[in-house]
Amino acid sequence: MQVLIVGLGPAGSACALALAKSGVDVLAVDRAYFPRDKICGDALTGEALAYLTRHNVPSRIIQRSFGEIRKPCFQELTPTLAEAGGQRLIGMGLRSQNASFHTIRRIDLDNWLVECCAKADCPMEFGWQVQSLHRVSSSDPWTVQGTIRSQNGELQGQFQINAEVVVGCDGVSSVIQHLSRDQRSARPIALASRRYCKNDEHQVEDEAISLMDHQWALNPSYAWQFSVTGGTNAGIYWCHHRNIPRISGRDLLALTQQHAPRGDAIKTWGIPVLTEEPLAHAPSGILLTGDAASLVDPLIGHGIDRAIYSGELAGQILAQGFQTGSNVETITRTYESKLEIRRRGWQQHIQQLENALQGMDNTADQLSKALLRAVWTRSSPKP
Numbered sequence: 075m076q077v078l079i080v081g082l083g084p085a086g087s088a089c090a091l092a093l094a095k096s097g098v099d100v101l102a103v104d105r106a107y108f109p110r111d112k113i114c115g116d117a118l119t120g121e122a123l124a125y126l127t128r129h130n131v132p133s134r135i136i137q138r139s140f141g142e143i144r145k146p147c148f149q150e151l152t153p154t155l156a157e158a159g160g161q162r163l164i165g166m167g168l169r170s171q172n173a174s175f176h177t178i179r180r181i182d183l184d185n186w187l188v189e190c191c192a193k194a195d196c197p198m199e200f201g202w203q204v205q206s207l208h209r210v211s212s213s214d215p216w217t218v219q220g221t222i223r224s225q226n227g228e229l230q231g232q233f234q235i236n237a238e239v240v241v242g243c244d245g246v247s248s249v250i251q252h253l254s255r256d257q258r259s260a261r262p263i264a265l266a267s268r269r270y271c272k273n274d275e276h277q278v279e280d281e282a283i284s285l286m287d288h289q290w291a292l293n294p295s296y297a298w299q300f301s302v303t304g305g306t307n308a309g310i311y312w313c314h315h316r317n318i319p320r321i322s323g324r325d326l327l328a329l330t331q332q333h334a335p336r337g338d339a340i341k342t343w344g345i346p347v348l349t350e351e352p353l354a355h356a357p358s359g360i361l362l363t364g365d366a367a368s369l370v371d372p373l374i375g376h377g378i379d380r381a382i383y384s385g386e387l388a389g390q391i392l393a394q395g396f397q398t399g400s401n402v403e404t405i406t407r408t409y410e411s412k413l414e415i416r417r418r419g420w421q422q423h424i425q426q427l428e429n430a431l432q433g434m435d436n437t438a439d440q441l442s443k444a445l446l447r448a449v450w451t452r453s454s455p456k457p
């Protein structure tokens with residue numbers, strides 16, 4: 075076999091779709107059966123939405139709402155200033171004028187993407203969990219082994235596949251990443267939580283709001299409450315950036331309980347965030363994509379778009395590479411260098427965002443200090 079794709083989240087599906095009908099001998103496997111849930115905020119960036127629209131995503135699985143960002147320092151703004159920026163000022167929140175915030179429940183998104191792969195005749199296997207990866211020498215194909223389980227978790231057998239290229243699309247705890255690198259380079263993992271809550275019967279979806287609440291001073295972490303089809307997705311993204319103190323899973327659960335007191339069980343999950351460090355070189359024949367390549371924005375937690383981008387890029391480079399007779403080493407380095415260019419662009423964007431956020435925080439900080447001084451002066455005994 076030429077290509078084995080491990081994982082069929084957004085990265086794996088985008089890779090499989092880019093390879094469909096290319097003539098490359100490919101198989102995609104996932105340890106899960108679909109539809110399956112993935113803990114996520116379900117928010118789509120414009121880029122992710124553009125990809126989905128290109129592939130004719132059904133509008134019934136997408137929810138549109140008004141986006142609102144709440145920050146204590148916004149209390150300094152006046153309605154006129156907010157309107158000049160194309161927003162409405164609602165208390166300490168800036169709300170978009172249009173319902174331009176898009177979400178899609180991951181159970182729907184990932185299932186629909188897998189259905190697209192099936193329609194494009196991509197060979198896929200479910201219940202297949204990769205457990206080991208090795209090769210005799212660098213000129214040999216990779217041997218990938220694992221277990222096959224039924225939908226109710228019963229062990230049904232083992233599989234072994236030889237593949238010239240293995241695409242690691244297997245998420246935050248990527249086995250392909252762990253097994254293919256000599257040194258396990260420590261990757262920063264941010265923590266986030268999610269709780270779904272069903273809509274009240276009388277709730278009007280036309281007025282749905284998706285809120286990001288930056289409630290911690292000098293800390294870009296935020297709590298969210300996003301409108302999704304049939305309810306809300308609430309959670310907390312604890313920023314893993316600069317000197318923000320880490321949070322334990324237990325404390326995050328407690329904070330989430332306060333933020334979203336009712337709904338389904340609260341779940342937490344790791345987010346492998348993008349850093350300034352370039353990605354370590356993978357061995358020839360290993361392409362890492364999406365969360366397996368730590369591409370998530372450390373400030374706003376967006377990763378679906380990056381998973382799609384890197385998965386599609388890997389698929390396109392593999393299709394072109396095998397069709398033109400390139401060797402596996404060239405294919406690997408072409409993918410790495412193209413992804414690195416994009417990674418640097420994302421890094422610059424994070425820097426700009428960080429500067430903007432810090433600017434707002436500094437203003438808020440100065441304001442609160444000034445207020446404290448005023449209160450202190452008023453309450454101090456007169457000489």
Ligand SMILES: Cc1cc2nc3c(=O)[nH]c(=O)nc-3n(C[C@H](O)[C@H](O)[C@H](O)COP(=O)(O)OP(=O)(O)OC[C@H]3O[C@@H](n4cnc5c(N)ncnc54)[C@H](O)[C@@H]3O)c2cc1C
Pocket residue numbers: 080081082083084085086103104105106112113114115116117118119202203204205243244245246247248249266267268309342343344345363364365366370375376377378379381
């Ligand atoms: C709480 C939370 C909120 C988030 N909110 C947002 C958001 O609002 N917007 C956004 O854009 N991003 C968000 N993200 C990030 C986003 O969820 C990820 O970046 C995205 O899912 C990455 O996609 P992926 O395809 O790389 O991996 P995944 O979606 O994790 O898919 C990996 C797939 O690999 C399979 N797999 C894993 N191991 C194996 C194995 N050994 N063998 C076979 N199969 C395997 C899994 O079953 C899974 O189907 C959030 C993340 C978290 C944790």
